[in-house]
Each structure stands twice: as C-alpha cells, then as structure tokens.
Amino acid sequence: MSLLDPAIVNALSNVTTATLTTILLKKGLRNVWIRGAFPLLQDSPRVVGRAFTVRFVPAREDLATPASWASPVSSRGAIEQMPEGCIAVVDAMGVKDAGIWGDILCARMVKRGVRALVTDGVVRDLVGVLATGLPVWSSGTAAPPSVAGLTFVDWQQPVACGGVAVFPNDVIVADQDGAVLIPAALLDEIVDAAVEQERFEGWIMQEVNAGAVLPGLYPPNDTNKAKYEATRDKA
Incomplete structure (x- = not known):
C-alpha cells in the first residue's frame, strides 16, 4: 500500500x-x-x-x-x-x-x-x-x-x-x-475540484453573511461568477 x-x-x-x-x-x-x-x-x-x-x-x-x-x-x-x-x-x-x-x-x-x-x-x-x-x-x-x-x-x-x-x-x-x-x-482530479469547491462555498458564505440573496448566488449567475473570479485572482 x-x-x-x-x-x-x-x-x-x-x-x-x-x-x-x-x-x-x-x-x-x-x-x-x-x-x-x-x-x-x-x-x-x-x-x-x-x-x-x-x-x-x-x-x-x-x-x-x-x-x-x-x-x-x-x-x-x-x-x-x-x-x-x-x-x-x-x-x-x-x-x-x-x-x-x-x-x-x-x-x-x-x-x-x-x-x-x-x-x-x-x-x-x-x-x-x-x-x-x-x-x-x-x-x-x-x-x-x-x-x-x-x-x-x-x-x-x-x-x-x-x-x-x-x-x-x-x-x-x-x-x-x-x-x-x-x-x-480519481483521487487527483477529485482533490483539485474539491479544494476549489470549498474555496467557492467559503466565498458564498461570506456573501450570505453580508446580506446577499440566494437566487443568482447559489448557484451563481454570470455576474456573481465574475465577482468570485475577481476575488480569487487577488488571493
């Protein structure tokens, strides 16, 4: 093993x-x-x-x-x-x-x-x-x-x-x-996707705590996708 x-x-x-x-x-x-x-x-x-x-x-x-x-x-x-x-x-x-x-x-x-x-x-x-x-x-x-x-x-x-x-x-x-x-x-591809999903959901939780509504956020529309990508690029 x-x-x-x-x-x-x-x-x-x-x-x-x-x-x-x-x-x-x-x-x-x-x-x-x-x-x-x-x-x-x-x-x-x-x-x-x-x-x-x-x-x-x-x-x-x-x-x-x-x-x-x-x-x-x-x-x-x-x-x-x-x-x-x-x-x-x-x-x-x-x-x-x-x-x-x-x-x-x-x-x-x-x-x-x-x-x-x-x-x-x-x-x-x-x-x-x-x-x-x-x-x-x-x-x-x-x-x-x-x-x-x-x-x-x-x-x-x-x-x-x-x-x-x-x-x-x-x-x-x-x-x-x-x-x-x-x-x-499938381990490698699952790990990569899961880490990204956790990062994305952490961002969603921040938005929810800031008062954002769920429609268009979870799952995200194009506007929120772009907003998330912008924050991820700064990380």
Whole structure:
C-alpha cells in the first residue's frame, strides 16, 4: 500500500465530506457515503487515509469460535498487516449485535499508527475503545464479541461496507457527517475540484453573511461568477 502524498492529506483535511459527495456526484458517483458509520465522538477531527479493508461474513458455528482468534487469518492477523496512516474499513454487513473488536485491538491499531477505524458494524468495550484515542466511525456499540454474529474472512479484499464498494487503496475521508470513499484512480482530479469547491462555498458564505440573496448566488449567475473570479485572482 502506497502512502498518501502529505499535500493530498492536508488538502482533504480541509474539505468536508458533504463537499466531496457533491464533487463525486458531478463525476457520476452516487454511492460513496458509507451507511451506518458515524463518529463515536462528536468532536472527532476529520481523518484522511487509504483504505485497508477487512471482511466478515455471517457467523458459522464451526468457524466463528473464540479459538479462531488465534488463527493467523483473524482480526488479530489483519491488524498486524495494517500500515501506518491507513484507515481500517471493516465490512460487518451492518450487524449490530456483535462487536467487531474492542479496546485491546484498537490499542494495537494505535501502536501501529492506524489513522482510524470505519465500519458499518459496531464495537465493544466502549469506554476502553474511547480511552485508546483511536478515531472510530461505527453504527454504535454492543457487548457480545464478533463471533456471536460474524465470521472473519480476510483482509485487503474488495468489501461492501455500508453498501459501498471499497477496494484496497481507495481513499477514505471521514468527519462529523460520516465517511466517504474516493476511488483511488480519481483521487487527483477529485482533490483539485474539491479544494476549489470549498474555496467557492467559503466565498458564498461570506456573501450570505453580508446580506446577499440566494437566487443568482447559489448557484451563481454570470455576474456573481465574475465577482468570485475577481476575488480569487487577488488571493
């Protein structure tokens, strides 16, 4: 997995997921917002990173056992493969009555430099998870362990997290509105368009705060386009 260019991380750290969904929509991509993944902490900072995918399937009694945690192919094994700066994207099929993992596994992710955890499932050991400082986007919490409802399959495969197709190395941006996927192949053009959109909407907000009316401003008519271009050229 290649590291993200720090300039791209910095740029996307200043772009909301709301803006990104608009830019991706203009590119024809509608299904990019991961359903069921919400920040456990309301003051979590925006995070940016490449997706390291993890996949669960429904529990099968001969496979989903506590003994399976000792297998090299397990959630424990997956965490040891996560590179620094990645965002773990865990496909739990939206299961909400079995925590994919808890405080000990999250603490290990922090030690490995994992940027965040995003899942359509839930975590367990909430107090301990929060104490690790790992930013988590999930559907909530549940006391039972993962094997109560899920079978671990593998890592770095395409997954369907929150109804979104996530491939290894795609880019995830997560903030208070949730988590959004940017396809790896479109990253550069999405970043450029998103940064410009944020700049433009910042100018619109200034105009609104100054008393401007919305018709002709948002979206802009030719007059307001020219006005914006003039201010951007001075920047």
